[in-house]
Amino acid sequence: MFRSRSWFGGGWGRPKNPHSLERLKYLHNILCKNTTVSESNRGTLVESLRCIAEILIWGDQNDSSVFDFFLEKNMLSYFLKIMRQKCGGSSYVCVQLLQTLNILFENIRNETSLYYLLSNNHVNSIIVHKFDFSDEEVMAYYISFLKTLSLKLNNHTIHFFYNEHTKDFPLYTEAIKFFNHSESMVRIAVRTLTLNVYRVQDASMLRFIRDRTAAPYFSNLVWFIGKHILELDACVRNDADNLTLSSHQSQQKLDDLVAEHLDHLHYINDILCLNIPDLNDVLTEHLLHKLLVPLYIYSLTSETRPNTSPYNKEQIQSIEVITRNLEAILKGKSSESPFSRQMVESDEETKPSVSCVVALFLLSQVFLIITHGPIVHALAWIILQSDVTVFEDGATKILEMYISNAKSNVKLEFSKPQLSLEKALESSSGHDRDYTTPEYTGPKTFGYDLDNTDQSSCDLDPELVSTSLPSTSHISESSSIANDSTEDLVTQIHSVKASVKENMPDSPLPDSGIESSSSKISESNITDEEKQKLLSASSSASTEKITLENILERQSREIEKRPFLKTILDSLDCNENDYKALFALCLLFALINNKGVNTELLDTLLCPEPEEIANSFSTISTTDGASRQDEAGKEPGASNTPVPKKPMQSFNALLIHKLLAITNLACKPTSKVRLVTLELSV
Structure with missing residues (x-):
């Protein structure tokens, strides 16, 4: 008949102001009286934990005494005691507890308050706690809590998480264990967390990551990406083998696999760009x-x-x-x-x-x-x-x-x-x-x-x-x-x-039309008429030898020795369809426009002509210029002055031939070349 309306009896009534130090003291007493989680009191504990987060956020911005009381009573230790209980209802309370911690660290603004929360090692103890990750809610709030903590990392706070003396970094090591989790949101959170850690640029911490975790993490990450690739390939083969309406049911799965792979590539690029x-x-x-x-x-x-390569297995x-x-x-x-x-x-x-x-x-x-x-x-x-x-x-x-x-x-x-x-x-x-x-x-x-x-x-x-x-x-x-x-x-x-230059002979090649250095010396002792005759003969001989057919034949023989480049160029064949050609063109376009690829290497693709051909064209252009100068009435000695060689405007005849074939097929009425393929080839 005289039972008090308050939770604990006596004069402990609920404070009217929900955001006050008195309300926090009231909630602290509730935690003290309910140290063991049960089905009967789990609702009370959940509500208390939710209110504690609200009061702490309010106190961070308005009343510093709130955080003083929270730290004085070491209330995080109560959180740990609740987590470590295996009785009924503890999982339900753990979800609220992780949510409370997530809200608290996400909204705290005062650096001093943040340092106080991290100063005792309770946060790391919470991180390494063995939660029941089979519960999807526990998993979601736990990984969200870790990601929130990673957002608070800087050159000052990193020392609260990484212990240089004990070589321990639970925030990072516990998070990367979920890099291959079945839920995509968990994998994304792990990637975000690792990038936040790498951006801190603390030398001691980075040495720890390099020596202890880099090889295991990256090797398993690469294997995980490779398995996704094999799954993507199986999905593509399934669509190619079963050309029916039912085969397109895997279209959504294929889209998801491609999106996941692109996320991995962007993640790798983000790491490398650091x-x-x-x-x-x-x-x-x-x-x-x-x-x-x-x-x-x-x-x-x-x-x-x-098997058809000139280099066999033997x-x-x-x-x-x-x-x-x-x-x-x-x-x-x-x-x-x-x-x-x-x-x-x-x-x-x-x-x-x-x-x-x-x-x-x-x-x-x-x-x-x-x-x-x-x-x-x-x-x-x-x-x-x-x-x-x-x-x-x-x-x-x-x-x-x-x-x-x-x-x-x-x-x-x-x-x-x-x-x-x-x-x-x-x-x-x-x-x-x-x-x-x-x-x-x-x-x-x-x-x-x-x-x-x-x-x-x-x-x-x-x-x-x-x-x-x-x-x-x-x-x-x-x-x-x-x-x-x-x-x-x-x-x-x-x-x-x-x-290549060392192997070039100094004497003129038989019937090549390419003059040697010794023949150039004797040119100065001949008349202009004889020089014109030699010029016309040299020009006609070079034109006869260096034809497009010869270049295509030679480049075709050279490409046989490069199996990977040969596959790409062979894929440009659109006689049946442009299925392979589209992706081959995409690869060539991406390779040529990649800022990390050196232009000298790209020249081997775009301008693969041998040195002797370029020299022959340069010789012809040089002698042409000299003869034009003589005709214009220059001094006699001017014809003997060496004229600078013009840069050779070479091109990959085989590649151009393939691209022109694509444009030619695209103009035919029965062509299977799509507009996107035609645009890339142009």
């Missing part, structure tokens, strides 16, 4: 070795294996043999008993690959989105320049470098990581070990020591640079990545041109 050398080295290495080369580029020739050692022998060496096996070629050839059929159309589409998106020098240079170089022998020689050189160091396990193949991300993080979580992951040792593999203050040098063999695939592991922190890779690539191209 220009963090350590992370870029690891990410570039895994992308090239585990995804872009073995799955994207190799798939260009997956439908037409090089002449070229399989790249798979090399990588498997490398793995045996790194694992301590004898190099004298390598894997047999028969076993490798049997695995060739089961090696993952996608259709040529999908590969063209994927590569075009890579060149449209990513502009990081080492990646786009390497891909463009492989597509435009590489032949089968380059893979043999380059892999052998890299193999020798790996044997001398024996530290890197990154193989040139699309394969599943040996450990899942969670297990890899757990295996490297001990504090009594070296914090360098075995999967990646950074640029040390190529003689690059991160602990050495002089990081501008590298131990790469010049022959390795000129004969192997462009490597990015040797790039130093003190230099620009894009510039260094550009210089390496220009060096390779100039070395190729130099070798």
